[in-house]
Amino acid sequence: NAGVTQTPKFRILKIGQSMTLQCTQDMNHNYMYWYRQDPGMGLKLIYYSVGAGITDKGEVPNGYNVSRSTTEDFPLRLELAAPSQTSVYFCASLRPGGPRNEQFFGPGTRLTVL
Amino acid sequence: AQSVTQLDSQVPVFEEAPVELRCNYSSSVSVYLFWYVQYPNQGLQLLLKYLSGSTLVKGINGFEAEFNKSQTSFHLRKPSVHISDTAEYFCAVSSGNTPLVFGKGTRLSVIA
Numbered sequence: 001n002a003g004v005t006q007t008p009k010f011r012i013l014k015i016g017q018s019m020t021l022q023c024t025q026d027m028n029h030n031y032m033y034w035y036r037q038d039p040g041m042g043l044k045l046i047y048y049s050v051g052a053g054i055t056d057k058g059e060v061p062n063g064y065n066v067s068r069s070t071t072e073d074f075p076l077r078l079e080l081a082a083p084s085q086t087s088v089y090f091c092a093s094l095r096p097g098g099p100r101n102e103q104f105f106g107p108g109t110r111l112t113v114l
Numbered sequence: 115a116q117s118v119t120q121l122d123s124q125v126p127v128f129e130e131a132p133v134e135l136r137c138n139y140s141s142s143v144s145v146y147l148f149w150y151v152q153y154p155n156q157g158l159q160l161l162l163k164y165l166s167g168s169t170l171v172k173g174i175n176g177f178e179a180e181f182n183k184s185q186t187s188f189h190l191r192k193p194s195v196h197i198s199d200t201a202e203y204f205c206a207v208s209s210g211n212t213p214l215v216f217g218k219g220t221r222l223s224v225i226a
Binding site for chain 1: 150156179189211214215218
């Protein structure tokens with residue numbers, strides 16, 4: 001079990017460029033989440049999904065899009081990168097009702113927009 | 115809506131001393147409570163969680179936390195810290211399958 005994997009680990013973008021942050025989990029979890037972490041601000045939820053084909057906005061969705069075509073993958077898309085999107089992005093997954101009811105986190109993607 | 119307040123942004127403590135990291139939550143429904151640890155340049159790792167039952171919860175690395183419903187608190191404690199405990203600690207709340215709501219974090223610095 002690889003758990004939750006994220007690619008890339010690091011990326012520098014220019015203002016206005018676009019990119020997709022990849023997230024894959026091999027635990028057959030229905031629920032998946034994208035968070036961003038800014039210094040001193042904790043983690044804020046961007047988008048989440050309760051299963052393939054179902055996504056919903058979190059607290060800070062502006063400037064991002066997601067899709068969930070399979071149980072395993074939950075990519076996060078930045079269409080027009082802005083300096084305010086400089087952050088560390090974490091993907092997580094959860095199997096609701098599982099014995100531990102725990103969200104498993106990926107290692108993160110550190111994004112800088114210049 | 116749920117919210118989490120971590121009362122201390124930074125906590126310095128000498129090695130082998132006890133430590134308490136404070137967490138208060140707000141919710142109108144029953145909650146699940148979590149503490150996560152983040153070591154430098156790494157992801158989040160679950161320390162412990164409260165789902166139901168005993169209000170004293172023991173986690174990994176010698177940490178424990180106590181759920182206090184009347185005070186809406188879930189403080190994290192360790193009787194004797196090590197240098198390796200230096201990290202950022204996040205308290206989080208959810209209601210069943212709802213997404214986690216995180217506090218802003220407490221940076222624990224253990225001083226030799």
